[in-house]
Amino acid sequence: MTSPSDLRHRLTLQEVQRVSDGAGGATTSWADVAEVWAQATPVGGSEGIEAGRLAGKRAYEIVLRYRDGVRPAMRFVFGTRVFEILTAVDVGERRRWLRCLCEERDL
Template identity: 45%
Template sequence: MTSPGRLRERVTIEAPQRAGDGAGGWTIAWSQVATVWADVISFKGTELAEADRLEAREPFRVVIRHRGDVKSDMRLTWRGRVLDIRGAFDPDGRRRWLAIDCEERGR
């Protein structure tokens, strides 16, 4: 899948923290879970028409050392960019690597 020498980028894993807003709703704040070394692979971006406007979406695959706490409601930050996690999987089933499929929106 990858080699340790390819983990050259720093990414931060963030988890959502929901808090009541006092008016019956809630707001989301993001808390840092960990900053890890990663191999970040960019794929060709697309533009989709959404709500009568074009929205850019750029897909990424981020490979890190295996962790069991990465969930699809989390996000990654990398070089000032926010990447929404779409899914994470163990590519070889040996719990060495975690491949995270992400998407950056609105760039």
């Protein structure tokens, strides 16, 4: 189980925002929601062809203190690295820890 001393990575939680472009359309951008302390652990990886080139994907388990509203449409940012949230689970349904399965992609 995770202990508070394991939360060594300072991550930025972001969500997509749609912003009106003033001409009837909208653009999307990422907006910061919060900075959180978390434990990021690699759990696997794979390769595949994306846009005609070989691209790597790495799976990470990111554990943080429970936070309402974290969902798969969000992502974590750590420096120049981006972790897309695939799922978020309330560990033991006790609202104490949140375990997110994430994917880091080559950009």
